[in-house]
Structures are given as C-alpha cells and as structure tokens.
Amino acid sequence: MRFSVISIFPEFFDSPLSCGLLSKAREKGLIEFSFINPRDHSTDKHHNVDDRPYGGGPGMVLAVDPIRRALGALGPKARVLMLSPKGRPLTQALARELAGEEEIALLCGRYEGIDARLEELCAIEPICVGDFVLNGGEVGALCLIEAVGRLIPDFMGKDESADEESFSSGLLEYPHYTRPEEYEGLKVPEVLSSGHHGRIMAWRREKSLETTLASRPDILAQAALTDDDIKYLKGLERTRPGRNLFVALVHYPVENKSGQTITTSLTNLDLHDIARVSCTYGLGGYFVCTPVADQQDLARTLIGHWREGYGLKANPDRGTALGRVRVVGLLDEAIAEITDCTGVRPKVVATSAKAGNMTCAQVSQMLQKEPVLLVLGTGHGLHRDVLAGADGMLRAIRFMDRYNHLSVRSAASIMVDRLLGDIG
Numbered sequence: 001m002r003f004s005v006i007s008i009f010p011e012f013f014d015s016p017l018s019c020g021l022l023s024k025a026r027e028k029g030l031i032e033f034s035f036i037n038p039r040d041h042s043t044d045k046h047h048n049v050d051d052r053p054y055g056g057g058p059g060m061v062l063a064v065d066p067i068r069r070a071l072g073a074l075g076p077k078a079r080v081l082m083l084s085p086k087g088r089p090l091t092q093a094l095a096r097e098l099a100g101e102e103e104i105a106l107l108c109g110r111y112e113g114i115d116a117r118l119e120e121l122c123a124i125e126p127i128c129v130g131d132f133v134l135n136g137g138e139v140g141a142l143c144l145i146e147a148v149g150r151l152i153p154d155f156m157g158k159d160e161s162a163d164e165e166s167f168s169s170g171l172l173e174y175p176h177y178t179r180p181e182e183y184e185g186l187k188v189p190e191v192l193s194s195g196h197h198g199r200i201m202a203w204r205r206e207k208s209l210e211t212t213l214a215s216r217p218d219i220l221a222q223a224a225l226t227d228d229d230i231k232y233l234k235g236l237e238r239t240r241p242g243r244n245l246f247v248a249l250v251h252y253p254v255e256n257k258s259g260q261t262i263t264t265s266l267t268n269l270d271l272h273d274i275a276r277v278s279c280t281y282g283l284g285g286y287f288v289c290t291p292v293a294d295q296q297d298l299a300r301t302l303i304g305h306w307r308e309g310y311g312l313k314a315n316p317d318r319g320t321a322l323g324r325v326r327v328v329g330l331l332d333e334a335i336a337e338i339t340d341c342t343g344v345r346p347k348v349v350a351t352s353a354k355a356g357n358m359t360c361a362q363v364s365q366m367l368q369k370e371p372v373l374l375v376l377g378t379g380h381g382l383h384r385d386v387l388a389g390a391d392g393m394l395r396a397i398r399f400m401d402r403y404n405h406l407s408v409r410s411a412a413s414i415m416v417d418r419l420l421g422d423i424g
C-alpha cells in the first residue's frame, strides 16, 4: 500500500514513520510513503501557498491552485482523502475499508483550511479524526496511517490480534494482565491462569460487555449482541440516570387555540401510556396535575382498578406501571414532592411543539447529576406562565418540519427515549 501525503510540513512525519511497527512495515516493503509539498507546486515566486480570507476574519487560507497542482502528482488509482473537521468520522470500520486500497492520498490542511473551491474541482473525501480542532491535518493523517496500516496483512506479528481489539466486534476490548501474578495485593483473575480456553473466552466476552457498558454505552447500543450477551447484560448492576427523570402531565393551566387559559379533562390513554413509558424507562415518577377534585377522584379510581381491583388479577404488569402515577393539583406540588424525596429541587424543563432550544444531550447531561422534571402540556400546550417559570425548554420534536402535531403520549415516549435510549 502507498500513502501519499500532501502537506506543507512533510518533516512532521520523519520521527513517527521511523520507529516501531510502521518503520518495520516500511522496511518489509508493506507500506510505501511519498510526500508532496504544495509549495513545490506554487507558481508564486516566493512559493507562497496561502492568502487572506475573503470576508475578513482571522487566519489565512490555503489557496486552491497549488493544492490542485499537488494533487496532479498523484497516481491514477489514488483515493484522495482530506483531513477536515467536517469529514466522515474515522472509525475502525472505515480503517478496514481503507486497508483494501492500493494508494491513499492524505491532504493535510493548515491555518483556516483550504479554499472551498478545491472540493468542487476535485474528487476528495473529507475525513475527521474526532470532534476537536487540530492545528493541521498532519496529526490526523498519522492517526489514519497507523489505524489503516496495522490492518494490512503481515503488519503485526499475529494478524488475529486485530480481530479481538476494541471496536473490531463493535465492543471495547477486555482487560489484559501480565506478570507478576499479584501486585500490591491485586491478583490476576484466576480464570486467566486456568488454561481452560472456553472459560477464558467467556470471561473475556463478559468483561468486554462490562467495559463497553461502563465506558461507551453509546457503542453498546449499536453493537451486534448474542442472546447470551443480552442475558449477561440484564444481570449487571448499572447506574440508571432515568431515576432522575420525572414527567408531569399538566391539565391546568394550559391554553386553548385562542390562547385562553383552560383546564382539560384527564384521558385514560394518557394515564396508562405515560405510566408504561415511566415504568419501562425506570423513571423517578409520573405526576398527573389537575386541580379539579372530580378529575383527581377519577384518576385514583382508574389507578385503583389496576392496583387493587379486578385489573390487578387480569394484568398485574399494568398495576405495576400505574403504581408510578402520583395525582397532584398543580405543578408546584410535583416540584415539592420531588424536592422532598430527592433532597434537591428538580430542574424544570418545559416542552412545546412550537419552541424550545434546549437539546436532549443537554438534558441527558443534567440527568447524570440532578433530578429533572419534564413538563408536558395538554390542550393547545402549556400556559405561557408555566413556560416562563421553567428553567429551560426542550427543543420541539421535528423542529425543522411544518407538521409536528403529536399526541402528548407519543411526544412523551419520543422525548424519554431520546433522553435515555436503551441503556440510560
């Protein structure tokens, strides 16, 4: 495989490519490197390659012409990648795909980046090595060279090493140990000295699942899992940020179509469905807020049927879900109850189909450390005073579309799932 690096700092690569396995791969002829400096392709008498940005602002921009000329020096089969924060993320799957190429060209930006017209003129794939900004593409190019290079046959002592590593199976790798067998009172797990291949494999899979759950639940949610994996995960202790999430369904004060203050009636479906969501996602609780005494009685009668009456015999699971419902008069009572039981006043996050700028990621972050009360409205939405009194407002579901009229039950399910997913 050949890596052709287009960079105004080719010397950047001297040391990393002259040690360790990359240097051995070069000696064995598995990988070849060539460097193209855009300065050598500049028609400017001072070999300048950058200029000031149109529209003003700080920094310089790499000009299109010297870079385009530099790309002209590549072989016909080169797949041209440009290191860029806006690119496709560099993942193990992409590294595997790239390991099958004959020639990879790596275009390294500097300063504010490269004149945007280059991408209109040349077939270039932008690649990003992480959600952060580097000074230039060179460090990213080195990441890619190493991630791809080590997947080339014969690069590593044993090719199977790559199959068991983190990300290869969609999970993080299990922990490793070496001698001494005991250090500072910490022993190497007994199973690893048992010589029992089957037990060692099973232990490693379990540790891999545990490590991924603890460190990267986001990738666990996407990983291919066997029935045994799922059974093992079900038995694991885990922190459940969902316990910090409370939901309130407000029947007063809400607004009608004309913006007048109204009280809406309770619906059996809202009661059941949001209770089931609350139970499924392990929420801290679900408050139904109505100051109307008859409506409160009705809610308690319905709950009683499933908790103690005939419903309990017919479907005990429903009783479990409805056991989470608390009937209160006003939202403030829900806030006071949560404050009493958690010792902390919850952050109140209002919801609306029309407005809101808090992201689910921000609220998920809050749930890691404090209780949050997600407030849903009925009728034509929460009263303006409730919105004004909230600590924040969650961005509307499908905020970019014209039609986003969901039932409050659907909205509650979607929001809770976005905040907690399968793992939270």
Ligand SMILES: C[S@@+](CC[C@H](N)C(=O)[O-])C[C@H]1O[C@@H](n2cnc3c(N)ncnc32)[C@H](O)[C@@H]1O
Pocket (backbone or CB within 6 Å): 082, 083, 084, 085, 086, 107, 108, 109, 110, 111, 112, 113, 114, 127, 128, 129, 130, 131, 132, 133, 134, 135, 136, 137, 138, 140
């Ligand atoms: C200072 S950065 C330019 C950042 C650019 N102004 C922006 O905000 O997107 C200079 C160069 O570093 C490289 N670079 C910086 N961060 C990167 C990342 N996360 N992944 C890949 N390349 C990156 C790119 O080649 C980029 O053109």
